[in-house]
Amino acid sequence: MKPFRRITSRVVPLDRANVDTDAIIPKQFLKSIRRSGFGPYLFDEWRYLDHGEPDMDCSHRPLNPDFVLNRPIYWRAQILLTRENFGCGSSREHAPWALEDYGFRVILAPSFADIFYNNCFKNGLLPIVLAAETVDRLFGECQPGTMMTVDLPSQTITTHFGECIAFAVDPSRKHRLVNGLDDIALTLQHAEAIKAYEARRAAETPWLFNAMN
């Protein structure tokens, strides 16, 4: 996982609530057995005027001129500003994979769906929860080309106008994200405790350990 420290980028305003993971990456792209290559299909049904299919060359597809991501000024932007309950619906990790593959590293919203929020941290994406009023104000200030800096070690956002906004993040998630640590290796440090737990449970509730055949 890519470590995350500090990002300075343009901010893409996606002014919609309840953006679901089906919208972030439609189901036909979930047929891939790879973890990468989803970026060109991010927001596929909103971004293009035709119907996308896996492995399609997107460079010749008709773009939806009304969709914010298609404005040239947002090319390679890394920060997405959006509304409440972002990432609701399906648990597909292809949604953060697509956002990350496209180039996003930060998502700002008043709230996120639980599974999506959790999946972001596994993929070097930082979802930041801000007060609804703050998000409203940021949408108001957001002009094409508006820049922002997000600094994870200090847990601060610095806006285009120099305002500094603090944000909260779970300390262990922050530690893992800043250092790009492997979650599985960290859990395996508790291997003895896991084995002891299993031994106790297998004695108390043996049916939980029946063979699956």
Place this chain on the structure above:
Amino acid sequence: MTGRTLYDKLWDEHRVCSEPDGSSLIYIDRQLLHEVTSPQAFEGLRLAGRKPWRLSANLAVADHNVPTEGRERGIADPISRLQVETLDRNCQEFEITEFTMSDPRQGIVHVIGPEQGATLPGMTIVCGDSHTSTHGAFGALAFGIGTSEVEHVLATQCLVQRKAKNLLIRVEGKTRPGVSAKDIVLTIVGKIGTAGGTGYTIEFAGSTIRALSMEGRMTLCNMAIEAGARAGLVAVDETTIAYLEGRPFAPQGEDFEPAAQSWRNLHSDIDAVFDAVVELDAKDIKPQVTWGTSPEMTAPVDGFIPDPQLVQDAVKRESMVRALQYMDLSPGMAIVDVKIDKVFIGSCTNARIEDLRAAAEIVKGKQKAAGVKQVLVVPGSGWVKRQAEQEGLDIVFKDAGFEWRDPGCSMCLAMNADRLEPGERCASTSNRNFEGRQGYGGRTHLVSPAMAAAAAIHGHFVDVGALEPVSTPIEISQSAAVQPPSRVKTGQTHKRKKH
């Protein structure tokens, strides 16, 4: 010490250790795997040189991509085929039990888990699928995870979790005619919203819930995620225990009663404290029809398409305007005037035997409306299909002009060939009405199986509670209702011994 909720108990039982920051390492008893969210997890194990921690915890099945007709010809779409073959290969390589596409037990992951007794009360259950909440109907802590966590559970049998808050949703009283578990849960999602349960585990309780069958409870918990809650729960009672007895992976013979005895403790204490409580009166719940592109956009069947201009909140108003535009509906239109093109009866929400019976009861002796292009009935598993055929339900559907298919996720998310064409309007028993969910440009109205069947017959939505009861009800043998089919000959199953 104050009383604990069912969720508190399940959490405490599965805590391996706690971190100073308040997160806990939670042991996972069961992982269900399917072809869409597992390939990258197996690849991760392979790259890191890791092995599954405990093979007997895992059960795999292909469901999202599988065709629902002409299965003997294999999967036509090469990308779908590769994904299913990849699951087969991974299960062989890592020695995980899999129900392959030709196995008579194959079906939707959230149908086969309970049906086979792989889902048991008191378990923690995960799957790379948000509708894992379904299994909470058995008093199990069950929730959807992403692929990185699928890999994490394969490698460690644990997950790092923070405890959610407790939300009690209590429904009391007798339901009106025509009201099913689906209508109850759509009403709840409509009331608390798609983010109303975010950060909570929901326990469904009250006399209305107690009166539901296990199938109904599964429908209810299935859609907890549509209210934003990763997990839904119903306490164990004798209905739960009767359902499980004799299931292949449930404790057998003399081992059953000790397990059942411990399951009877799986309920919230009388003095348990919940962080939030929502109460509903069953008599206020009517058959529901969603009109928008979010499951919270729902109305009673005798209601009307709402007017966004009457909504104060600007963000919500804008969502409604966009939804009505996508759905091609106008404010003030009666729900019963909405005409449909297709009907889908299936999905992990509503493809169990009881759902098919409810649909068949409406359909018996009638014909699909002339204006309805296609009605798909897709049973949730091979076992559901076989039982329905034993009861003659397939004949009822076929005589009405419906299509009787093989089990899979099908048109719930249209990853296989079953889908809506742009602009088509569907009455669907599935769980999500998002834009494009059932096919690019398709329009979805979520309803119960009885409501979907009635819409197929009439060509538009009708209140099933107001329909005349059928003169000759379908005979249902009581033993067939609770007993699983006898053990069947298995197909190409990768059976492995205990790890």
